[in-house]
Amino acid sequence: MSEKPHLSVLDRPNSYIGRSVPRPNARRLLAGRGQYPSNVSLPRMVHVAFARSPFAHARIVGVDTEAARQAPGVVGVFVGEDIAKICQPWVGTLEHFAGMKSAPQYPLAHNVVRWQGEPVVAVVAQTRALAEDALELLLIDYEELPAVTDPETALDPDTPLIHPELGDNLVFGSKVEAGDIERAFAEADLVVEDEFHFGRHTGVTLEPRVVVADYDPSEERLTAYHGTQTPYQMQDVYARHLGLAEENVRVVVKDIGGAFGIKLHVHGEEMTTCALSMLLKRPVKWSADRLESFVSDIHARDHRVRARLALTKDGRILGYDVDDLTGVGAYSVYPRTSAVEGNQVIKLVGAPYTQQHYRAVLKVVLQNKNVMSQYRAVGHPIAFTVTEALVDKAAAELGLDPMELRARNYVPDDAYPYKSASGFTYEGLSLQRSLEKLKEMIGYPELREEQRGLRDKGVYRGIGIATFVEITAPGPAFYGVGGARISSQDGCSMKLEPSGKVQLAISVNELGQGTETIVAQIAATELGIAMEDIRVVTGDTGATPYGGAAWASRGAAIGGEVTVRAARALRDSILEVAGASLQTSPSELDLRDSLVVSREDGEELISLAEVGRIAYFRSDTLPPGFQPQLSVVRHYSPQGLPFAFTNGVHASYVEVDVDTGLVRLLNHWVVEDCGRVLNPKLVDEQARGGVAQGIGMALFEECLYSADGQLTNGSLADYLVPLSSELPDIEVAHIETPSQYSEIGAKGAGEAGTAASPAAIMNAVNDAIAPLGGRVTAMPMTPERILRSLKRI
Amino acid sequence: MSDINYELNLTVNGERGSFRVSPRLSLADFLREELHLTGTHVGCEQGACGACTVRYNGDQVRACLMYAVQAEGAEVETIEGITESGELAALQEAFHRNNALQCGFCTPGMLIAAADLLKHNPSPDRDQIRAGISGNYCRCTGYHSIVDAVAETCSGGTKEATQ
Numbered sequence: 037m038s039e040k041p042h043l044s045v046l047d048r049p050n051s052y053i054g055r056s057v058p059r060p061n062a063r064r065l066l067a068g069r070g071q072y073p074s075n076v077s078l079p080r081m082v083h084v085a086f087a088r089s090p091f092a093h094a095r096i097v098g099v100d101t102e103a104a105r106q107a108p109g110v111v112g113v114f115v116g117e118d119i120a121k122i123c124q125p126w127v128g129t130l131e132h133f134a135g136m137k138s139a140p141q142y143p144l145a146h147n148v149v150r151w152q153g154e155p156v157v158a159v160v161a162q163t164r165a166l167a168e169d170a171l172e173l174l175l176i177d178y179e180e181l182p183a184v185t186d187p188e189t190a191l192d193p194d195t196p197l198i199h200p201e202l203g204d205n206l207v208f209g210s211k212v213e214a215g216d217i218e219r220a221f222a223e224a225d226l227v228v229e230d231e232f233h234f235g236r237h238t239g240v241t242l243e244p245r246v247v248v249a250d251y252d253p254s255e256e257r258l259t260a261y262h263g264t265q266t267p268y269q270m271q272d273v274y275a276r277h278l279g280l281a282e283e284n285v286r287v288v289v290k291d292i293g294g295a296f297g298i299k300l301h302v303h304g305e306e307m308t309t310c311a312l313s314m315l316l317k318r319p320v321k322w323s324a325d326r327l328e329s330f331v332s333d334i335h336a337r338d339h340r341v342r343a344r345l346a347l348t349k350d351g352r353i354l355g356y357d358v359d360d361l362t363g364v365g366a367y368s369v370y371p372r373t374s375a376v377e378g379n380q381v382i383k384l385v386g387a388p389y390t391q392q393h394y395r396a397v398l399k400v401v402l403q404n405k406n407v408m409s410q411y412r413a414v415g416h417p418i419a420f421t422v423t424e425a426l427v428d429k430a431a432a433e434l435g436l437d438p439m440e441l442r443a444r445n446y447v448p449d450d451a452y453p454y455k456s457a458s459g460f461t462y463e464g465l466s467l468q469r470s471l472e473k474l475k476e477m478i479g480y481p482e483l484r485e486e487q488r489g490l491r492d493k494g495v496y497r498g499i500g501i502a503t504f505v506e507i508t509a510p511g512p513a514f515y516g517v518g519g520a521r522i523s524s525q526d527g528c529s530m531k532l533e534p535s536g537k538v539q540l541a542i543s544v545n546e547l548g549q550g551t552e553t554i555v556a557q558i559a560a561t562e563l564g565i566a567m568e569d570i571r572v573v574t575g576d577t578g579a580t581p582y583g584g585a586a587w588a589s590r591g592a593a594i595g596g597e598v599t600v601r602a603a604r605a606l607r608d609s610i611l612e613v614a615g616a617s618l619q620t621s622p623s624e625l626d627l628r629d630s631l632v633v634s635r636e637d638g639e640e641l642i643s644l645a646e647v648g649r650i651a652y653f654r655s656d657t658l659p660p661g662f663q664p665q666l667s668v669v670r671h672y673s674p675q676g677l678p679f680a681f682t683n684g685v686h687a688s689y690v691e692v693d694v695d696t697g698l699v700r701l702l703n704h705w706v707v708e709d710c711g712r713v714l715n716p717k718l719v720d721e722q723a724r725g726g727v728a729q730g731i732g733m734a735l736f737e738e739c740l741y742s743a744d745g746q747l748t749n750g751s752l753a754d755y756l757v758p759l760s761s762e763l764p765d766i767e768v769a770h771i772e773t774p775s776q777y778s779e780i781g782a783k784g785a786g787e788a789g790t791a792a793s794p795a796a797i798m799n800a801v802n803d804a805i806a807p808l809g810g811r812v813t814a815m816p817m818t819p820e821r822i823l824r825s826l827k828r829i
Numbered sequence: 830m831s832d833i834n835y836e837l838n839l840t841v842n843g844e845r846g847s848f849r850v851s852p853r854l855s856l857a858d859f860l861r862e863e864l865h866l867t868g869t870h871v872g873c874e875q876g877a878c879g880a881c882t883v884r885y886n887g888d889q890v891r892a893c894l895m896y897a898v899q900a901e902g903a904e905v906e907t908i909e910g911i912t913e914s915g916e917l918a919a920l921q922e923a924f925h926r927n928n929a930l931q932c933g934f935c936t937p938g939m940l941i942a943a944a945d946l947l948k949h950n951p952s953p954d955r956d957q958i959r960a961g962i963s964g965n966y967c968r969c970t971g972y973h974s975i976v977d978a979v980a981e982t983c984s985g986g987t988k989e990a991t992q
């Protein structure tokens with residue numbers, strides 16, 4: 037082996053790192069050749085449709101399935117007890133969340149329904165249409181119970197209990213404290229406060245949730261073609277809850293029509309579908325229609341936050357005092373729970389600032405509504421809206437420019453590592469440089485001037501700034517320590533084909549974010565081959581090493597690093613074979629342009645195809661006892677700190693029509709620092725897509741419930757998803773502060789766009805309407821809310 | 830299944846065929862389930878999202894809003910056929926270069942909508958592009974890169990692309 041250290045992957049010639057290489061796998065999708073789970077069709081396959089609760093809270097008195105069973109094409113009708121016989125219920129708690137509680141959740145409702153839309157009866161038929169016809173023939177008797185829908189009163193003593201055995205409607209409570217918050221507020225020159233409301237919204241993946249479950253009793257083997265972003269987690273869940281051997285469960289997901297955090301939770305429908313395949317011993321397909329998506333895909337957010345901020349008169353932030361109440365529906369979701377979002381909120385408020393004093397209190401309560409859990413940017417949009425809206429309010433009171441107030445309080449760029457008031461350690465952030473870059477990018481003084489000029493003409497424009505510090509790429513301290521079998525490590529295997537090309541299989545999967553591309557970029561660079569010579573396999577628990585897959589912005593940071601390590605191992609193996617064949621030391625050799633070359637002078641020695649030919653077909657020509665090892669596997673779990681913190685800052689420029697309350701988005705800018713940028717175009721696109729979802733949260737999207745717990749806008753005609761005509765161009769720039777804990781130096785990039793865009797837009801709207809005395813602190817900022825704040829309705 | 834009793838004759842991607850279908854089968858389900866043309870996607874079945882956009886006698890339609898039997902005698906083109914004819918090659922290349930897709934679920938419908946826009950207005954500006962594709966939801970991209978890709982494909986080639 038070489039005495040000299042290898043060149044880092046970052047220093048190799050012909051590097052793909054940092055280049056905006058287009059995604060090879062996108063060609064398939066452009067030709068309509070995507071392999072989405074909704075396209076899967078198998079021999080003997082039947083379809084399931086669900087009868088769902090029409091009530092938010094009711095006792096199931098009786099179910100008469102007789103007529104449905106007799107309907108044409110019906111293969112079987114199954115009630116909760118039928119499925120519960122072979123599928124264990126689950127409880128969405130984590131052991132490291134002290135005192136957390138939730139009730140066992142069954143795949144189909146068990147005696148009591150607890151939200152409108154909860155699945156109650158499964159009808160299986162030859163086609164989905166016939167299954168739906170038979171649903172009409174079911175007779176289900178309910179006795180309605182009072183529904184608990186308002187989180188504010190969920191804990192009142194006279195509020196009914198959603199799960200009587202829990203004793204109250206509290207899932208989790210927590211508190212974070214630092215310094216002396218009472219004194220800080222008592223001695224502050226200025227205190228600003230507000231109450232913020234964040235509506236419930238949901239992910240709206242364009243491809244709804246889908247699973248095709250194929251159980252083969254002869255091998256006791258379940259194959260699930262499941263639209264999931266965490267196939268290994270689902271392999272584990274299916275095995276344990278359905279009583280199957282883990283190695284006999286295979287989860288396959290090639291392409292997936294959007295995920296965003298929606299498709300990593302355990303929902304009853306997928307569990308039921310797998311159980312049905314076991315009961316019927318044939319493939320069963322479930323594909324949600326859009327109404328089912330609205331009433332059963334996890335919902336997100338739903339927070340009420342009361343918060344205040346203390347400052348000195350020269351604009352120094354002393355501390356935040358925060359109270360977050362979040363309503364999470366009828367159960368804490370399994371296996372990640374419904375408390376993680378709130379738990380992040382109470383640790384992230386004020387995160388960019390050098391505050392010494394801090395207090396944040398969290399209450400997570402149950403409601404008779406659809407379940408709520410983690411969705412893209414978990415907690416961050418809440419925390420940074422609260423943080424940054426109060427900063428703007430304080431700036432206005434102090435007569436300071438909002439940019440200036442931020443600059444005075446950021447954790448300085450030379451202060452790292454830095455421990456935040458809530459106890460996080462940041463390895464390295466670039467808050468000051470990011471703000472400077474943003475100012476330049478948006479032409480801040482000119483923009484202010486334009487705003488002033490237009491205001492005189494009765495045109496109300498606003499500029500909003502919002503900073504974020506983001507948790508990405510968590511290690512095992514996030515879920516693993518709490519007893520959840522959710523892997524924080526990932527694995528990558530590679531083999532050299534006899535042709536000299538490479539097959540790479542990795543547990544981080546492709547959701548369209550570009551994982552397969554960046555791992556090919558890295559492996560190609562390390563191996564000195566062209567990207568086209570690498571075939572990447574993802575999304576099949578039967579074909580790749582075990583890992584965490586795609587959650588919490590971990591693809592580049594963890595998947596990238598494990599790829600470097602596996603490629604390095606394969607490179608070493610190739611050089612050993614070449615050395616043995618050429619009778620020279622591997623340390624004298626290097627790889628370049630699919631050739632083994634002399635490290636010293638670059639002389640071309642043999643091709644990788646020749647190495648493959650010798651290793652696989654003519655090992656007799658190698659020294660006795662030498663066995664080529666041209667398949668390798670490496671695993672990597674994040675090391676160093678528990679999270680790779682990233683940072684950035686958004687700006688939004690809006691115009692508010694003060695007669696109609698409509699907001700027009702004129703521009704949106706993002707400066708983000710996600711460490712080393714492996715493919716700038718792909719990072720830009722993650723930011724843009726994330727911003728679009730943040731815009732939805734800020735202005736459009738809300739799951740509206742009536743007081744008795746009925747979802748009133750469960751269709752894409754009624755629930756407003758941002759359209760191309762409503763969105764502005766979104767400009768993205770980067771600062772790079774690579775992590776020192778890994779060779780690749782990348783941190784997470786997938787959620788930054790969502791983390792602070794809602795905050796920037798709220799600040800921009802409020803900046804626009806401030807001259808008229810308006811201020812909005814509830815999202816979505818609908819025309820009605822804006823007009824009310826202007827006292828025009 | 831007793832209700833599969835309607836005769837349907839139509840041409841899909843240049844191939845003529847005769848089928849017996851249920852009168853309530855949507856054109857989208859017919860294409861996906863009977864012909865296995867799974868490039869036509871279904872995102873809402875309500876005419877809202879545009880994922881199911883196909884061409885019907887040369888015009889873009891939402892295949893989820895039509896019954897298959899309404900296509901009697903019609904010429905239907907799906908992403909598979911339009912790709913193979915090469916007609917969309919420039920647009921598809923521009924989408925690829927600009928990464929104007931992530932999950933790709935909206936993409937077949939988006940391409941057909943964008944081609945329709947360019948047919949009626951060969952050199953739209955960015956606002957016109959945004960209006961032209963506003964019937965097609967994309968949940969992944971935020972649309973910016975799609976607008977870039979369409980702008981690049983306009984008659985001028987690279988008009989107003991921001992890159």
Ligand code: FES
Binds near residue numbers: 872877879
């Ligand atoms: S599926 Fe046809 S418009 Fe959405």
Ligand code: FES
Binds near residue numbers: 294932933936968969
């Ligand atoms: S690329 Fe996913 S919906 Fe458009």
